[in-house]
Amino acid sequence: MPVATAPTAPPPAAAWAQLNRLAFGPRAGEAELMHRQGLAAWLDQQLKPDEAADGESRKRLAAATLRIRYPAGDQYPAVDETRPLGTLAAPIEQVWPLADGKRPIAGAERQRPRQEVMAATLIRAVYSRWQLREVLVDFWHNHFNVNAAGDQSVAAALPSFDRDAIRPHALGNFRQLLGAVAKSPAMLVYLNNRSSRAGNANENYARELFELHGLGRAAYFNDLYSRWRDVPGAADGHAAGYIDGDVYEAARAFTGWSIEDGAGLGGELRLPMTGRFVYVEAWHDNYQKRVLASEFDPFQPAMADGERVLDLVAFHPATARHVATKLCQRLVADAPPPGLVQAAADRFIKLRDRPDQIAQTVRLIATSPDIARGAGAKVKRPLELVASFMRASGIDFQPTLGLLGELDGSGQRLFGWGPPTGHPDTADYWTSTSAMRRRWSLVLGTAENWWSTGVFDPTHAVGGGEVAAASVLGYWLPLLTGTHEGAEDLAAAMGVEPMTVLATDQARRLVALAALSPRFQRR
Amino acid sequence: MRVSRRHLLQSAVAGAVGALPGVRNLAFAETGQGRDLVVVIFLRGGCDALNMMAPANDRSYIDARPPELRVLDAGDRQGHRLDSNLVPGLDFRLHSEAAPLYELYRAGHLAIVVATGLSNATRSHFVAQDLIERGIVDEQKRPERDTGWLARYLAEAKAPASVPAVSANPGVSAGLLGDAAALAVPDMQGGLGIPGGEPVRQALARLYGSGEDVVARAGRQALQNIAAVDVALPRGPDGKVAAYQPDNGAAYDGGGEFMRSLQSVARLAKAELGLAVAAVDCNGWDHHEGEPGRFNNLAGVFARNLAAFYNDMAKRNERMTIVVMSEFGRRLRANRSQGTDHGHGGHMLVLGGHVMGGRLYGTWPGLSTPELDRGVDLAVTTDYRAVLAELVLRRLGVKDTATILPGFTPLAPFGLFRT
Numbered sequence: 001m002p003v004a005t006a007p008t009a010p011p012p013a014a015a016w017a018q019l020n021r022l023a024f025g026p027r028a029g030e031a032e033l034m035h036r037q038g039l040a041a042w043l044d045q046q047l048k049p050d051e052a053a054d055g056e057s058r059k060r061l062a063a064a065t066l067r068i069r070y071p072a073g074d075q076y077p078a079v080d081e082t083r084p085l086g087t088l089a090a091p092i093e094q095v096w097p098l099a100d101g102k103r104p105i106a107g108a109e110r111q112r113p114r115q116e117v118m119a120a121t122l123i124r125a126v127y128s129r130w131q132l133r134e135v136l137v138d139f140w141h142n143h144f145n146v147n148a149a150g151d152q153s154v155a156a157a158l159p160s161f162d163r164d165a166i167r168p169h170a171l172g173n174f175r176q177l178l179g180a181v182a183k184s185p186a187m188l189v190y191l192n193n194r195s196s197r198a199g200n201a202n203e204n205y206a207r208e209l210f211e212l213h214g215l216g217r218a219a220y221f222n223d224l225y226s227r228w229r230d231v232p233g234a235a236d237g238h239a240a241g242y243i244d245g246d247v248y249e250a251a252r253a254f255t256g257w258s259i260e261d262g263a264g265l266g267g268e269l270r271l272p273m274t275g276r277f278v279y280v281e282a283w284h285d286n287y288q289k290r291v292l293a294s295e296f297d298p299f300q301p302a303m304a305d306g307e308r309v310l311d312l313v314a315f316h317p318a319t320a321r322h323v324a325t326k327l328c329q330r331l332v333a334d335a336p337p338p339g340l341v342q343a344a345a346d347r348f349i350k351l352r353d354r355p356d357q358i359a360q361t362v363r364l365i366a367t368s369p370d371i372a373r374g375a376g377a378k379v380k381r382p383l384e385l386v387a388s389f390m391r392a393s394g395i396d397f398q399p400t401l402g403l404l405g406e407l408d409g410s411g412q413r414l415f416g417w418g419p420p421t422g423h424p425d426t427a428d429y430w431t432s433t434s435a436m437r438r439r440w441s442l443v444l445g446t447a448e449n450w451w452s453t454g455v456f457d458p459t460h461a462v463g464g465g466e467v468a469a470a471s472v473l474g475y476w477l478p479l480l481t482g483t484h485e486g487a488e489d490l491a492a493a494m495g496v497e498p499m500t501v502l503a504t505d506q507a508r509r510l511v512a513l514a515a516l517s518p519r520f521q522r523r
Numbered sequence: 524m525r526v527s528r529r530h531l532l533q534s535a536v537a538g539a540v541g542a543l544p545g546v547r548n549l550a551f552a553e554t555g556q557g558r559d560l561v562v563v564i565f566l567r568g569g570c571d572a573l574n575m576m577a578p579a580n581d582r583s584y585i586d587a588r589p590p591e592l593r594v595l596d597a598g599d600r601q602g603h604r605l606d607s608n609l610v611p612g613l614d615f616r617l618h619s620e621a622a623p624l625y626e627l628y629r630a631g632h633l634a635i636v637v638a639t640g641l642s643n644a645t646r647s648h649f650v651a652q653d654l655i656e657r658g659i660v661d662e663q664k665r666p667e668r669d670t671g672w673l674a675r676y677l678a679e680a681k682a683p684a685s686v687p688a689v690s691a692n693p694g695v696s697a698g699l700l701g702d703a704a705a706l707a708v709p710d711m712q713g714g715l716g717i718p719g720g721e722p723v724r725q726a727l728a729r730l731y732g733s734g735e736d737v738v739a740r741a742g743r744q745a746l747q748n749i750a751a752v753d754v755a756l757p758r759g760p761d762g763k764v765a766a767y768q769p770d771n772g773a774a775y776d777g778g779g780e781f782m783r784s785l786q787s788v789a790r791l792a793k794a795e796l797g798l799a800v801a802a803v804d805c806n807g808w809d810h811h812e813g814e815p816g817r818f819n820n821l822a823g824v825f826a827r828n829l830a831a832f833y834n835d836m837a838k839r840n841e842r843m844t845i846v847v848m849s850e851f852g853r854r855l856r857a858n859r860s861q862g863t864d865h866g867h868g869g870h871m872l873v874l875g876g877h878v879m880g881g882r883l884y885g886t887w888p889g890l891s892t893p894e895l896d897r898g899v900d901l902a903v904t905t906d907y908r909a910v911l912a913e914l915v916l917r918r919l920g921v922k923d924t925a926t927i928l929p930g931f932t933p934l935a936p937f938g939l940f941r942t
Contacts, residue, residue, distance in 0.1 A: 192811040195860035203864040204811040211647055222645040411693045429694040431741030432707035433748045441718035493726035517730045518738040
């Protein structure tokens with residue numbers, strides 16, 4: 001006879017809600033721990049993550065493998081093997097040869113760096129002790145979107161982008177982050193700044209720097225076009241927003257910021273092929289410029305023009321509003337409370353020179369009453385859905401190509417989203433008919449191990465073997481949804497009575513249904 | 524035939540989700556009831572209209588761009604000469620890779636309206652797309668009108684159907700924002716079944732049956748949409764959804780998102796679910812560098828698949844209008860990266876069995892510097908809404924465009940459509 005175990009108490013509501021916003025969902029016991037410890041103490045640790053103390057995540061990254069398989073090509077043999085995630089720690093010059101179209105390299109090899117960063121992202125989302133940093137890394141990858149699925153050079157530069165540009169600054173200083181991104185080979189390729197030359201500069205990076213990375217479209221005075229004197233505040237050198245004229249001039253400021261991709265420098269001279277950032281003085285437009293009503297003298301020292309544009313953008317009040325709005329939208333609500341956004345923007349500006357500017361801004365948002373107040377209002381994105389299920393279920397999780405493919409199909413193409421906006425962060429995109437269908441597939445598939453990502457045995461926690469439906473739900477429902485509500489519905493949806501004895505696969509399906517329910521799909 | 528099919532559909536759907544509250548009236552519409560199926564194809568990224576169709580012999584055009592970024596009037600890659608008298612002496616040609624569209628133009632099915640776009644000259648992709656898909660021009664008015672023009676048309680038309688609208692993309696097109704029932708599905712090759720099959724579908728119907736949060740509502744709608752579509756798809760003897768078979772020997776381009784989206788629209792249209800609106804994205808037109816190769820390739824993919832779709836839908840062409848648009852055109856002058864930056868004016872293509880095609884419409888503003896917008900871009904001489912308004916009034920049976928295109932007063936029609 002199965003043992004009917006007593007239901008576990010529901011987790012403390014506020015801590016449970018916070019872990020769904022500031023982490024990829026709670027693991028068993030975590031909400032209770034946070035509740036005892038207090039949010040402030042939890043934040044103290046999370047906002048100063050100690051790399052050495054993240055043993056589980058490091059161990060799993062070191063042990064992880066992904067299969068790679070492709071048929072023989074003209075000049076390369078067939079491959080079918082599992083390999084460790086070898087590009088993650090490799091310097092860019094070791095990975096960059098994958099970007100060389102002249103070399104005979106299988107497409108699967110060229111896409112490999114993206115798959116490895118995707119796999120690492122999943123592992124860290126599930127296992128990293130520094131959950132808040134992982135949430136912010138995901139946020140900044142969206143904010144500074146690059147598309148490695150659409151370009152083999154971006155793919156080759158992606159491990160460096162994640163490791164050297166995004167991660168070190170995710171909780172740090174925005175100006176530093178902006179500078180690291182501006183010089184990152186992935187962004188220099190993706191927004192075409194690497195080929196921008198004096199003469200007719202390439203405007204792509206400059207435009208998205210203003211519109212997406214910095215001031216935001218609310219600060220675009222497109223009707224003024226080139227009439228910079230008419231921009232409010234321009235007379236005092238503090239233009240309230242940007243115009244097309246600013247885009248044109250900023251594009252000139254970034255000419256010569258490029259990468260070592262073998263491009264010709266004239267005569268016999270060529271850049272080396274390392275993929276590293278380089279500044280080519282001969283390609284720079286040296287003449288005077290005016291950006292956001294600030295005058296730039298002609299013939300500035302190397303890179304001074306571009307660095308000054310980054311200063312102007314990073315320290316602009318509109319940028320603070322834009323970044324604060326997006327942070328609040330990620331952590332709090334699709335339409336965040338204006339008072340909270342303003343407070344976060346004020347702190348962002350005030351701490352603009354501090355190395356922990358982002359961490360302190362996040363702390364303000366995380367400790368606001370608005371976070372708990374809006375519990376369940378955000379729709380989990382597919383990465384959050386998978387990671388939170390893995391965390392709650394405690395499955396011994398291994399990423400596989402099958403899961404990565406399903407995640408791509410779900411609409412969240414990690415490091416593979418085409419437009420520079422990054423994925424939408426509001427519910428409507430994630431709840432379309434095809435998105436709902438793929439969400440159900442992701443949850444059911446991870447619960448039932450369709451992609452060999454790890455076996456889930458939900459009976460183990462309640463005594464093992466054959467157990468009553470009520471016991472299964474009594475343990476798992478609060479873990480997944482924070483409450484015991486809906487147990488009868490779930491049993492009925494499964495077509496069983498509370499005391500029906502379930503085999504392991506039935507118990508697994510019952511827990512999967514709990515994770516398919518609307519409540520688990522929200523955070 | 525139609526009655527029995529309707530009966531079949533209703534009973535199947537009732538069996539599937541009948542217990543759910545909020546299920547729409549599933550009365551089966553006659554296709555269109557005199558209205559066209561409208562297919563809006565959005566070229567995302569700002570299509571370089573001056574590389575798609577341009578006066579190949581214009582001196583300013585030749586001076587501003589290298590030959591590989593122009594439509595040429597001679598040589599191996601010369602463009603297809605369009606019979607037009609838009610501007611005497613100017614040799615308007617269609618891109619060399621767009622031969623399938625040239626055929627449709629010559630056959631009188633394709634019309635091109637030149638120098639169209641937003642009168643608001645934003646050079647932001649995302650602002651321009653949002654404004655156009657919402658059918659407005661003023662960014663300040665955006666929050667008040669957070670619905671798409673296609674959704675407002677559907678609301679106005681009140682066409683009863685089980686699947687009136689599809690966004691053949693991963694997300695719902697902004698043109699359909701506000702239409703909670705719009706189906707978003709990029710690819711129907713494998714059908715639209717529920718993962719886990721019938722037991723899971725039944726469980727989901729229960730779990731999503733009563734909640735009023737955003738996910739519960741979306742889940743109900745998804746179950747309903749999936750049930751309506753899935754039952755209508757042809758199946759093989761093994762019960763699996765059959766691979767899509769185009770009609771009329773239509774030769775789709777053999778892969779890619781655009782092709783699969785168009786096939787999804789064709790499949791839905793042929794399933795007789797009352798489809799009235801389809802939104803299709805054709806991605807990848809943001810060519811700041813390396814444009815010659817990328818544009819040529821994409822122009823070919825676009826032209827071949829669009830022509831294949833038109834051919835595939837031959838039996839319905841008299842009741843279908845396809846409108847192709849982009850958020851803006853690109854700079855006349857090329858940059859030094861073999862690309863073009865964000866510009867202003869573009870062209871719109873209008874395709875259908877009742878289109879007075881084989882003609883260029885609109886006003887050509889010229890390409891000399893004083894004739895350009897801000898001295899750099901093709902000027903907009905026709906508000907994009909003029910074309911949409913003519914479609915709505917002449918083909919879609921709507922008498923007043925005020926709700927659908929607020930703030931726009933229709934002008935004298937171009938005469939794009941046979942009436």
